[in-house]
Amino acid sequence: MRVKLRRFWRNTLIFLAVMGPGIITANVDNDAGGITTYSVAGAHFGYSLIWSFIPIIIALVIIQEMCSRMAVVTGKGLADLIREEFGVRVTFYAMTVLIFSNIFNTISEFAGIAASSELFGVSKYIVVPLCAFFVWWLIVKGTYKSVEKVFLLACIFYVCYIISGFLTKPNWNEVLKSSVNPKFQFNKAYLLMLMGVIGTTIAPWMQFYQQASVVEKNIKLKNYKYSKLDVIVGAFIVNIVAIFIVIVCADTLFKNGIRIETAKDAALALKPLAGRYCFYLFAFGLLNASVFSACILPLSTAYSVCEGMGWEVGVNRRFRQAPQFYILYSAIIIIGAVVILLPRVKLIPIMLLSQATNGLLLPFVLIFMLLLVNNKRLMGKYTNSKTYNLFAILTVVGMIGLSIALFFTLFIK
Amino acid sequence: MLSQNKTISEKLNSQCMFVYFSQLMDKPVIDSQGELVGRLYDIIVKPTEVYPASANLIIRKGFPNRKYAVVSWHDILERDEKEIRLKIDKPKIVFSERHDNKEELTLRRDILDQQVVDTYNHKVIRVNDIHMLAVDHSLMIAHVDISLRGLVRRLGLEKIVDFIVGLINKNADYLVTEHLISWKHIQPLSINPVSMSIKINVPQKQFSNIPSADLGDIFLDLNTQHQFALFKSLDLKTKSRIFMNIDFKAQKSLIEELETREVVEILNNIASDEATDFLEKLPRDTTEKFLNLMESKQSKKLSQLLGYSSDSAGGLMTAEYLAFPKDTTVESVLNQIKERAFKVEPAQFVYIVDEYNHLIGSTNFRRLFLANPQEPIQNASFPKAYSVHLNSSVKEVAYLMDKYKYYAIPVVDENGVLQGIVTVDDVLSQVISIAWRRLKKIKVQPKQ
Numbered sequence: 001m002r003v004k005l006r007r008f009w010r011n012t013l014i015f016l017a018v019m020g021p022g023i024i025t026a027n028v029d030n031d032a033g034g035i036t037t038y039s040v041a042g043a044h045f046g047y048s049l050i051w052s053f054i055p056i057i058i059a060l061v062i063i064q065e066m067c068s069r070m071a072v073v074t075g076k077g078l079a080d081l082i083r084e085e086f087g088v089r090v091t092f093y094a095m096t097v098l099i100f101s102n103i104f105n106t107i108s109e110f111a112g113i114a115a116s117s118e119l120f121g122v123s124k125y126i127v128v129p130l131c132a133f134f135v136w137w138l139i140v141k142g143t144y145k146s147v148e149k150v151f152l153l154a155c156i157f158y159v160c161y162i163i164s165g166f167l168t169k170p171n172w173n174e175v176l177k178s179s180v181n182p183k184f185q186f187n188k189a190y191l192l193m194l195m196g197v198i199g200t201t202i203a204p205w206m207q208f209y210q211q212a213s214v215v216e217k218n219i220k221l222k223n224y225k226y227s228k229l230d231v232i233v234g235a236f237i238v239n240i241v242a243i244f245i246v247i248v249c250a251d252t253l254f255k256n257g258i259r260i261e262t263a264k265d266a267a268l269a270l271k272p273l274a275g276r277y278c279f280y281l282f283a284f285g286l287l288n289a290s291v292f293s294a295c296i297l298p299l300s301t302a303y304s305v306c307e308g309m310g311w312e313v314g315v316n317r318r319f320r321q322a323p324q325f326y327i328l329y330s331a332i333i334i335i336g337a338v339v340i341l342l343p344r345v346k347l348i349p350i351m352l353l354s355q356a357t358n359g360l361l362l363p364f365v366l367i368f369m370l371l372l373v374n375n376k377r378l379m380g381k382y383t384n385s386k387t388y389n390l391f392a393i394l395t396v397v398g399m400i401g402l403s404i405a406l407f408f409t410l411f412i413k
Numbered sequence: 414m415l416s417q418n419k420t421i422s423e424k425l426n427s428q429c430m431f432v433y434f435s436q437l438m439d440k441p442v443i444d445s446q447g448e449l450v451g452r453l454y455d456i457i458v459k460p461t462e463v464y465p466a467s468a469n470l471i472i473r474k475g476f477p478n479r480k481y482a483v484v485s486w487h488d489i490l491e492r493d494e495k496e497i498r499l500k501i502d503k504p505k506i507v508f509s510e511r512h513d514n515k516e517e518l519t520l521r522r523d524i525l526d527q528q529v530v531d532t533y534n535h536k537v538i539r540v541n542d543i544h545m546l547a548v549d550h551s552l553m554i555a556h557v558d559i560s561l562r563g564l565v566r567r568l569g570l571e572k573i574v575d576f577i578v579g580l581i582n583k584n585a586d587y588l589v590t591e592h593l594i595s596w597k598h599i600q601p602l603s604i605n606p607v608s609m610s611i612k613i614n615v616p617q618k619q620f621s622n623i624p625s626a627d628l629g630d631i632f633l634d635l636n637t638q639h640q641f642a643l644f645k646s647l648d649l650k651t652k653s654r655i656f657m658n659i660d661f662k663a664q665k666s667l668i669e670e671l672e673t674r675e676v677v678e679i680l681n682n683i684a685s686d687e688a689t690d691f692l693e694k695l696p697r698d699t700t701e702k703f704l705n706l707m708e709s710k711q712s713k714k715l716s717q718l719l720g721y722s723s724d725s726a727g728g729l730m731t732a733e734y735l736a737f738p739k740d741t742t743v744e745s746v747l748n749q750i751k752e753r754a755f756k757v758e759p760a761q762f763v764y765i766v767d768e769y770n771h772l773i774g775s776t777n778f779r780r781l782f783l784a785n786p787q788e789p790i791q792n793a794s795f796p797k798a799y800s801v802h803l804n805s806s807v808k809e810v811a812y813l814m815d816k817y818k819y820y821a822i823p824v825v826d827e828n829g830v831l832q833g834i835v836t837v838d839d840v841l842s843q844v845i846s847i848a849w850r851r852l853k854k855i856k857v858q859p860k861q
Contacts (some may be wrong), residue, residue, distance in 0.1 A: 074636075075636035075639070076638075084527055087526060087567075089567065089568055215636065218637060218662075
């Protein structure tokens with residue numbers, strides 16, 4: 001018994017040391033764009049989309065686990081591996097699209113910051129520059145370890161949504177019923193929403209970020225099972241939070257037939273229906289998520305691009321040693337913040353562009369990942385097993401089909 | 414007119430002499446009948462020479478079912494900007510599914526786009542292109558290109574970008590400076606999957622020319638797999654130098670991969686203060702295990718040093734010093750200095766002790782050279798010997814060093830028996846970290 005207990009503590013300690021990359025990456029997923037999508041899904045379709053989070057969890061675990069495994073086995077980032085195995089041309093174009101897609105994503109994070117600042121009644125001209133500076137300062141002055149701690153703290157604040165979910169006193173029976181027994185609707189609006197929900201959960205930058213941060217953490221092969229657990233825990237947390245966002249909006253807005261466009265609309269509509277606290281929690285959750293993602297997106301972009309192009313990388317280097325890294329990192333933050341502060345800027349086209357570039361890049365990234373993870377020379381005996389590959393290929397094909405469909409609907413609409 | 418012609422012909426000549434691997438890659442390969450065989454995929458080089466020469470070419474054909482064939486470089490008839498013509502017929506060339514023979518060094522798989530160590534600039538770099546020299550029929554690797562222009566060339570945009578940059582500034586750094594690094598300074602890092610080590614082709618001279626601190630930094634720049642593979646391929650001396658110059662985290666992850674025997678070998682071979690620095694951070698039982706396996710002399714020294722607190726003179730000191738009985742002649746001291754092998758360069762001080770190892774004086778190399786060789790060393794001693802106690806603080810040591818301009822200061826116990834010496838580099842690193850903590854303005858930059 002005692003030995004067992006001691007082993008349990010030892011394992012828990014190792015897990016706590018290894019955990020981070022998976023949980024952080026998954027949580028960034030619930031960024032401003034994600035929260036908007038889930039709010040709209042809940043407000044317009046009630047509980048009827050909740051079932052989709054179960055396949056999303058599985059897909060997320062399968063894809064992120066492969067990244068994590070490649071990082072531990074090869075000790076290289078995804079951009080590194082793509083450059084080394086597929087050459088510079090492919091890397092260059094992939095990185096160009098990644099930069100654009102992440103600039104659009106960062107703009108929408110700053111839009112989230114601006115929206116939540118207005119919810120609290122503070123001018124966005126104060127909050128957005130402050131947040132931009134904070135984000136920049138955190139990375140330039142921090143080390144990987146200290147930054148990770150701040151990020152894990154940010155993950156805890158997602159609890160906001162869970163609390164606000166309980167505040168609206170949902171009908172749990174109905175929630176459970178609709179998640180186990182999906183009521184699928186065959187109409188255009190429902191299908192588009194479904195694509196949006198799934199599409200927002202798996203984005204190309206995530207694979208780059210997750211793999212890079214596992215590499216940075218220097219996790220050993222013998223501790224790999226903990227890293228896997230990290231991915232699984234992350235996938236569950238992020239989707240539980242997402243489900244709660246859907247529940248909050250379904251319970252209040254859907255029941256009262258309120259239509260919304262953005263997360264800000266959702267928060268404002270919540271105020272009379274669910275009370276002030278629920279409103280504040282929702283607004284704070286949006287702020288936290290936006291700032292958190294605005295930290296990670298520019299960082300992840302700068303890391304991947306410099307890695308792939310062979311430029312000096314790293315928070316621990318000075319500007320002169322890694323100029324491209326700092327220029328790229330700072331430029332993305334500045335663009336993100338400035339665009340939002342421009343008067344008369346339209347957000348919807350930016351959101352659409354971000355979705356379109358994501359959709360364009362994702363198929364390539366996923367195919368590269370499948371090829372890399374099954375490369376014996378790189379992975380040795382840690383390639384995918386046959387069954388795993390079957391599931392992985394199914395997931396990848398599904399995701400590709402979805403992102404292509406989404407890509408075209410953006411233009412047909 | 415004439416001079417212009419000359420420069421053109423020179424230019425042409427130099428173009429033929431040198432070729433970038435990216436300009437050869439994917440060029441069509443034609444057989445003796447003029448039929449297309451496939452496209453050049455990769456070049457296998459003989460890694461035995463300082464500048465490896467091309468031995469075989471790998472031809473690739475078919476899509477998506479790719480097939481590869483290896484053809485000897487001697488079978489090439491000629492090569493120009495458009496294509497490569499072979500002497501042999503197409504049917505003679507055997508294509509198969511696979512081409513990688515893991516033992517060989519090939520350009521596309523092992524060098525292009527990969528990370529390599531630049532032993533001249535002491536950095537880890539990524540290869541954008543390979544610059545090759547044509548020497549009677551075969552090609553030799555002359556340089557690797559790490560420039561932005563190399564990247565642009567690989568993208569097939571060299572002409573356009575050159576033109577645009579030329580419009581803006583004809584003498585732009587981008588056009589004028591070439592970032593070529595001679596192959597003799599390049600250490601590839603391709604890992605042999607069987608032995609999990611890196612083939613060091615040129616003798617390890619290159620690594621021995623790099624200052625130890627830079628060597629440690631290069632090592633930390635590599636990913637863990639490469640770190641381990643490179644480490645395994647080096648000789649004991651280089652291993653020890655790297656081990657002394659990396660942080661504890663990297664040391665620890667390294668010893669987890671190494672066999673105990675190898676770790677002990679390294680610990681036997683590094684300066685005692687570095688060894689204690691490392692051992693005191695390990696769990697008690699691991700330390701004991703290593704100490705038991707080490708040479709008895711070194712392990713005795715280390716277990717003694719491990720007893721002192723790490724910011725006292727006892728914790729900082731090394732047991733590597735020169736001490737001689739007071740009546741040894743200067744000549745014999747000098748001879749012994751010449752013969753003795755040192756793990757690290759000792760500070761240029763010699764200590765004078767009596768028969769019970771009490772410190773009675775000190776001298777330096779200069780004084781010894783100037784002294785009469787037949788006299789005992791006591792006569793060459795400094796007028797007064799300064800020393801510190803085992804439990805003296807770092808500040809005290811630093812103060813004395815500054816005051817008397819010493820590079821090393823002896824440490825004695827309460828009975829005045831010489832225990833070891835503290836050298837200036839160990840004190841400096843301690844003092845700097847204290848100063849940094851105080852001056853919050855300066856950000857402490859931890860190694861990764």
